[in-house]
Amino acid sequence: MSDESPQGDADAAETVEEIAIADPVAAAVVEGFPGSVAVESHGQSVVYVDRGVLAEVTKRLRDAERFTQCTDVTAVDHAADVERVEIPGVVRERFEVVVNLLSHPRNARIRLICQVPEDDPTVPSVTPLFPGANFPEREAYDMFGITFDGHPDLARILMPDDWDGHPLRKDDPIARIPVTFKGDPAPR
Amino acid sequence: MSDVINEPTAEEARLGRQTDEGAQELRPRQHEVVMTGGVWPDDDETMIINMGPQHPSTHGVLRIMMELDGETVLQAKPVIGYLHTGMEKTGEQLTYVQGATNVTRMDYLNCLGNELVYALAVENLLDTEVPERAVWMRMMLVELQRMASHLLFQATNGMDIGALSMMIYGWREREQVLRLLEMITGLRMNHNFIRVGGLAADLPDGWQQATLDVCDNVEAGVAEYETLLCENPIWQERTQGVGVITTEQALALGATGPILRSTGFPWDLRKAQPYLAYDDVDFEVIYTGNGDVYDRFLIRLFEILESVKIVRQCVARMPGGDYRVQDRKITPPPRGRIDESMEALIHHFKLFTEGFKVPAGETYVAIESPRGEVGCYLVSDGTGKPVRLHVRGPSFYNLQSVEAMVPGSMVADAVAIISSVDPVMGEVDR
Numbered sequence A: 001m002s003d004e005s006p007q008g009d010a011d012a013a014e015t016v017e018e019i020a021i022a023d024p025v026a027a028a029v030v031e032g033f034p035g036s037v038a039v040e041s042h043g044q045s046v047v048y049v050d051r052g053v054l055a056e057v058t059k060r061l062r063d064a065e066r067f068t069q070c071t072d073v074t075a076v077d078h079a080a081d082v083e084r085v086e087i088p089g090v091v092r093e094r095f096e097v098v099v100n101l102l103s104h105p106r107n108a109r110i111r112l113i114c115q116v117p118e119d120d121p122t123v124p125s126v127t128p129l130f131p132g133a134n135f136p137e138r139e140a141y142d143m144f145g146i147t148f149d150g151h152p153d154l155a156r157i158l159m160p161d162d163w164d165g166h167p168l169r170k171d172d173p174i175a176r177i178p179v180t181f182k183g184d185p186a187p188r
Numbered sequence B: 001m002s003d004v005i006n007e008p009t010a011e012e013a014r015l016g017r018q019t020d021e022g023a024q025e026l027r028p029r030q031h032e033v034v035m036t037g038g039v040w041p042d043d044d045e046t047m048i049i050n051m052g053p054q055h056p057s058t059h060g061v062l063r064i065m066m067e068l069d070g071e072t073v074l075q076a077k078p079v080i081g082y083l084h085t086g087m088e089k090t091g092e093q094l095t096y097v098q099g100a101t102n103v104t105r106m107d108y109l110n111c112l113g114n115e116l117v118y119a120l121a122v123e124n125l126l127d128t129e130v131p132e133r134a135v136w137m138r139m140m141l142v143e144l145q146r147m148a149s150h151l152l153f154q155a156t157n158g159m160d161i162g163a164l165s166m167m168i169y170g171w172r173e174r175e176q177v178l179r180l181l182e183m184i185t186g187l188r189m190n191h192n193f194i195r196v197g198g199l200a201a202d203l204p205d206g207w208q209q210a211t212l213d214v215c216d217n218v219e220a221g222v223a224e225y226e227t228l229l230c231e232n233p234i235w236q237e238r239t240q241g242v243g244v245i246t247t248e249q250a251l252a253l254g255a256t257g258p259i260l261r262s263t264g265f266p267w268d269l270r271k272a273q274p275y276l277a278y279d280d281v282d283f284e285v286i287y288t289g290n291g292d293v294y295d296r297f298l299i300r301l302f303e304i305l306e307s308v309k310i311v312r313q314c315v316a317r318m319p320g321g322d323y324r325v326q327d328r329k330i331t332p333p334p335r336g337r338i339d340e341s342m343e344a345l346i347h348h349f350k351l352f353t354e355g356f357k358v359p360a361g362e363t364y365v366a367i368e369s370p371r372g373e374v375g376c377y378l379v380s381d382g383t384g385k386p387v388r389l390h391v392r393g394p395s396f397y398n399l400q401s402v403e404a405m406v407p408g409s410m411v412a413d414a415v416a417i418i419s420s421v422d423p424v425m426g427e428v429d430r
Helices: A010-014 A024-032 A051-063 A131-144 B002-006 B011-015 B020-026 B087-093 B099-103 B111-126 B132-161 B164-185 B207-230 B233-239 B247-252 B293-317 B335-340 B342-353 B394-398 B401-405 B411-421 B425-429
Strands: A037-041 A044-049 A069-077 A095-103 A108-116 A122-124 A147-149 B047-051 B063-069 B072-079 B361-369 B372-380 B388-392
Touching: A024 A037, A024 A044, A024 A051, A024 A108, A037 B361, A044 A051, A044 B361, A051 A095, A051 A108, A051 A122, A069 A131, A069 B361, A069 B372, A069 B388, A095 A131, A095 B361, A095 B372, A108 A122, A108 B361, A131 A147, A131 B394, B063 B411, B072 B401, B072 B411, B087 B099, B087 B388, B099 B111, B099 B388, B111 B132, B111 B361, B111 B372, B111 B388, B132 B164, B132 B207, B132 B233, B132 B293, B132 B411, B164 B207, B207 B293, B233 B293, B233 B411, B247 B401, B293 B411, B335 B342, B372 B394, B388 B394, B394 B425, B401 B411
Parallel strands: A044 A108, A122 A147
Antiparallel strands: A037 A044, A069 A095, A095 A108, B047 B063, B063 B072, B361 B372, B372 B388
8 A cells, every 4th residue: 555656557547538528517617617627437427626616616516506415525535545547637636625516406416526735735615605514524624634714613523622633644544542531541 | 600601702612612621611610609599690691511422312422512591402512523433444444345344333223224335336336236136135125224223213212202112112113123134134233244246145034924024013013103103292292393494404404314304305315316226116205394303203204114115015026036246356156166166265265355456436325324315435546445435424414403403492302303313323423
């Protein structure tokens, strides 16, 4: 898992093909936000957007394209990837923030993925648009240390408040520290 | 005294941060103990109390910080993380073969559903189709699991609201479903039975009659609950108009499942985005329009009957054939082949030591669990272990709707509301 080359090989790149025409919503996002790349991943519509416009894209999808629910916000750490799918037009960074949107009127899903560099792990929050993103964004902050700009209450949610580190980062090893509980006497 | 309360400034400081220390600070410390007479606190005095994490009505280790004005709850804030065991991190250390044992422990009332969503996600990345019999077996097992989960809800919901006999009735029927699941999978819970590429084993002898018996008994039980509760004026007083949530609120807060359906929004992934063979069986999406505790109880009650309907169709129409794909890279060879074939032995050994490799890619698969949309976001880098295994637990999202439902209700109603969300803390904290 310590292979440092994040570039995917040619076979993997073939599995992802541009479907800017197949999904009109994805095509509209690509048209409205230059720099976005629409792909199809295993039959699902995915748009790689610039992290600066994540909130605007989400707002556009909510207001203009009737995406009614934000089903999931999560993050991925690609630091230890052996092989990574290469997508033309997308500069891969260490972290990815993934926003899953669901449109009930269209009965369709779309996934927005933005690349987040290691030295500035910040993305705009979608909680002002979808209040339901509150907990998952706090979880992503807790687990990956990614800051969501504009989140009303960005605090740790699963780990204790005074926890050091972000557990789901690949460089946060398992069993890093012995298990202690608050108020425990120091180990002898 | 009031200046002590107002000391941490504005609105957000009133409920404070989630440490115990914070909660203590918010409580008036320099309180004059007034036994008789003396100054009574101001009328605008509010009190902040913790419900949980060790409280019998919080279904595990949920903690709710509530700001009270007398008996009325002004606001409530769920505080979670007490059951966090890093299951998503564990998932990154396990091979795809071992992964099912991990996800099945997340929502421990919907074990088979979690296994299913994980298996579907891995199969999606592998581009594998499972045989028809596996599809129908999976559907039957997941519906049995839904029955068990909703029966447990009936038991605990009744207990929380005060219909204590419901607890015994609900468990009585659930026990039968669990016995049937034990007969089929070998375990009552955490089955690890739905695996990538199919199932762990075929159905045992006599499963048809056993399943139909359970269906009859559950149906009779549901009829009893209906008589006991639906028209019961005490039950109605206690639940109707309590914890009301609108469709707009539910959608905005990411609530799915019975909470969303109780607001008059008939959204069920089994109908809307059919997976397995749900487009091939006959069942109804139960929904109501009031969005209160009573409606959520009613939806779960009648969903049991819909699940019974699906299970009966599965028994009647169970196709023959294989219960897993015969791909030696994904599923183990039959036991008999291991003795006579070197390749079978090697495949068996490789599968259970290092697992199989999954092509690089990412996918999000969602199914309808008893609590709503359970999704699995899976990222692979072409090796034998996932880069990221994220499970979208419906309880995690549904719990946010407590903040919208509780304000304005009584403390005792807050217990009913939390119960009606049906949170499973194993899935909330993962």
